[in-house]
Amino acid sequence: MKGLRQAVPSIVVMAVVLAIWWAAVAATKSAIFPTPWQVVTGTLELARDGTLWEHIGASLMRVGAGFGLAVALAIPLGLWMGWVHGAFVTLNPLFQIMRPISPIAWIPIAILWFGVGNASPIFLIFIASVFPMIVQTTVGVHTIEKRYLRAAENFGVTRSKLFLKVVFPATLPQIIVGMRIGLGVAWLVVVAAEMIALHSGLGYMIIDSRNAGNRYDLVIAGMIIIGLIGLMLDGFMRLLEGMKVVRWRYAH
């Protein structure tokens, strides 16, 4: 009930935006810019003939692959860099230089190396999401409170136990923060990457709708769907933040 009441203002704002949009299109009698209703009918049309689901599926598959590879590399690498000082001082400067490079800048190289197939966007997503996750994981290890490491030292546990019961779980909240950032960036990038050179995906759908006869209803439909899926993906990562083993870190 409380959640519902909190949602009221934001629903009102969205309704106002829709109303202004509708009124503006009606007032200017625009032939190209669609009304909200045209966006809805356009979306339903695409959903009915199945192309919408293909595009969504293609985009999600690419994000899944690129993000999955990035997680598989970033977490072990970040833990290693956090734990072994030599690894940190050796690799961190390189990653700090590569991190601010927009993934979009990698597009020409991606096309050169991987052509215009699925590998290019997967590579771009990988590049985009791997650095924030490495950085967060490393920070997570570096910020483990000394009192916990000391306690572990006091009990004289084996290295594997130290790692599994202390270092990894102590870092997990930061790893999840990194994954949330990484997945957000991955979703931003997949759409951009698909706009360049491919034949499926939500990014392709947007560019293709414009090129194939100024179907701006579908352009906007694509944008809204991207926003909603992005919200959903973030929601999944938030579920991870709700796990009992990590709540201690977010509680305050």
Next chain:
Amino acid sequence: MPTKIHVENVRKSFQNDKVRLQVIEGLDFDVKEGEFVAIVGPSGCGKTTLMNIIAGFLSPDSGAVNVNGVVRNGPNRKGIMITQQGSVFPWLTVKQNLLFGLPDDLPNRDALADEYAALVGLKGFENNYAHELSGGMLKRAEIARALVVKPEILYMDEPFSALDALMSLRMQNELLRILAVEKHTVMLITHDVEEAIHLADRILVLSPRPTRIQASFDVPFAHPRRVSSPEAQALRVAILKELGVTDSV
């Protein structure tokens, strides 16, 4: 009783921005097996540094600490440290915390963890995480985790200072109850003279930095003690006097 801990001419200084800070200046004392020794001293005198040296987390510049006649060169599970901040792992449940220090191949480790959870009054809370416990319960969990590995020595660095006065008192009584069963050697650092009188067999008063032992008091009262008794109050006044506080009570 044989000597458990032998501290011999321990010195320690810290280098800080080209300033050399002598913290401990030649400390000597013994702790007997099963003895409860409290250390009081002005704040910043190096009590915690001393405890870290004895527990093996720091090494002295010179001198040595012998435990069971062997030179101490690192922390180990025979002497468990309990600090004011606490170090119960918040990502593990109470039970998992208790199991942490036990070897994986110990046959009765599960039953042992339950037994010690019950001993400190945490029965029914084994599956709770730290953030689901109160400050007092967290401290109980920490004590149980220390005791379950059957250490010979407990190093307690202001263990109850973060608790409110009532809970601190309650935990002191709990500790006495447990020690009556388990008979550990205990070293306690505290700023609370009454706590020291309540718990310890002997109280060492440290001087300001660079610290050395300024005075030593035996506490000859039988348990359970009444800190309000005239004898205990006289002892308190004497200790406070050593600490430079002239008490008007």
